[in-house]
Amino acid sequence: MSATARVMEPAIEIDGLSFSYGGEPVLEDVDLTVTAGEFLGLVGPNAGGKSTLLKLILGLLEPQTGRIRVLGRPPRHASTLIGYVPQYPAFARDFPIQVQDVVLMGRLGLGRSFGRYRPSDRDAAGAALAEVEATDLARRPIGTLSGGQLQRVLLARALVGEPRILILDEPTANIDMRLEDDIFDLLRALNERLTILLVSHDVAFISRYITRVACLNRTLICHRTDAIDGPLIQSLYGDSVRRIAHRH
Numbered sequence: 001m002s003a004t005a006r007v008m009e010p011a012i013e014i015d016g017l018s019f020s021y022g023g024e025p026v027l028e029d030v031d032l033t034v035t036a037g038e039f040l041g042l043v044g045p046n047a048g049g050k051s052t053l054l055k056l057i058l059g060l061l062e063p064q065t066g067r068i069r070v071l072g073r074p075p076r077h078a079s080t081l082i083g084y085v086p087q088y089p090a091f092a093r094d095f096p097i098q099v100q101d102v103v104l105m106g107r108l109g110l111g112r113s114f115g116r117y118r119p120s121d122r123d124a125a126g127a128a129l130a131e132v133e134a135t136d137l138a139r140r141p142i143g144t145l146s147g148g149q150l151q152r153v154l155l156a157r158a159l160v161g162e163p164r165i166l167i168l169d170e171p172t173a174n175i176d177m178r179l180e181d182d183i184f185d186l187l188r189a190l191n192e193r194l195t196i197l198l199v200s201h202d203v204a205f206i207s208r209y210i211t212r213v214a215c216l217n218r219t220l221i222c223h224r225t226d227a228i229d230g231p232l233i234q235s236l237y238g239d240s241v242r243r244i245a246h247r248h
């Protein structure tokens with residue numbers, strides 16, 4: 001493949017994707033192209049299929065119908081190209097481990113095994129913590145962090161493998177509004193070099209930062225955020241701006 005073709009290659013390409021866990025389809029005929037360098041929001045109601053779509057993109061599930069490519073590769077061959085920040089409750093905070101070791105775990109997928117980190121791994125962990133402005137937290141036990149601090153550390157863990165795509169599942173669900181702004185400013189800076197896919201319940205908030213949202217409720221429809229006005233938000237969210245209860 002030529003260098004030009006590589007530059008033009010979409011970061012994530014999904015065609016005709018359908019998936020079910022055995023019963024009713026959770027995703028049906030989903031098409032989505034995330035271009036390289038884009039910052040895309042993925043919104044939708046509870047049980048709309050957002051986490052399932054992320055698992056398919058991460059190669060943790062296989063589609064029954066359709067095709068996914070991550071930087072031109074099948075997802076299971078692209079896992080080292082993606083940095084993933086899980087939903088906050090998915091991370092066990094009572095694990096007795098220091099922040100710097102949590103961040104180092106992000107190097108494991110690159111062929112290292114436990115206890116065999118190289119100096120370059122430790123340098124990368126230090127750089128990732130510096131990038132999220134959390135250097136001072138390096139030796140803190142993970143259980144002592146605030147929600148916002150933990151979120152930064154999980155972001156550093158996602159960055160330490162030097163991914164080309166960053167995927168975040170509800171990164172600001174458990175932190176207050178002022179901290180949300182800080183995290184989004186950080187993401188905007190990271191978007192200078194990374195493609196970002198962000199799951200959020202809060203389309204009104206993320207619309208201040210991004211240009212396009214994909215709305216997923218079994219099927220998927222994309223909207224430009226400058227087309228998201230009062231009536232559309234109403235149809236996306238029902239009565240509450242922070243709640244989504246729409247049907248396609």
Ligand SMILES: Nc1ncnc2c1ncn2[C@@H]1O[C@H](COP(=O)(O)OP(=O)(O)OP(=O)(O)O)[C@@H](O)[C@H]1O
Pocket residue numbers: 021026044045046047048049050051052053
């Ligand atoms: N492992 C599983 N086995 C069976 N059904 C599942 C499994 N995981 C998810 N589901 C079902 O698939 C549907 C979509 O779930 P998913 O977690 O993808 O939605 P979501 O949009 O991420 O929801 P939320 O916003 O509540 O996190 C739900 O009906 C859920 O119950």
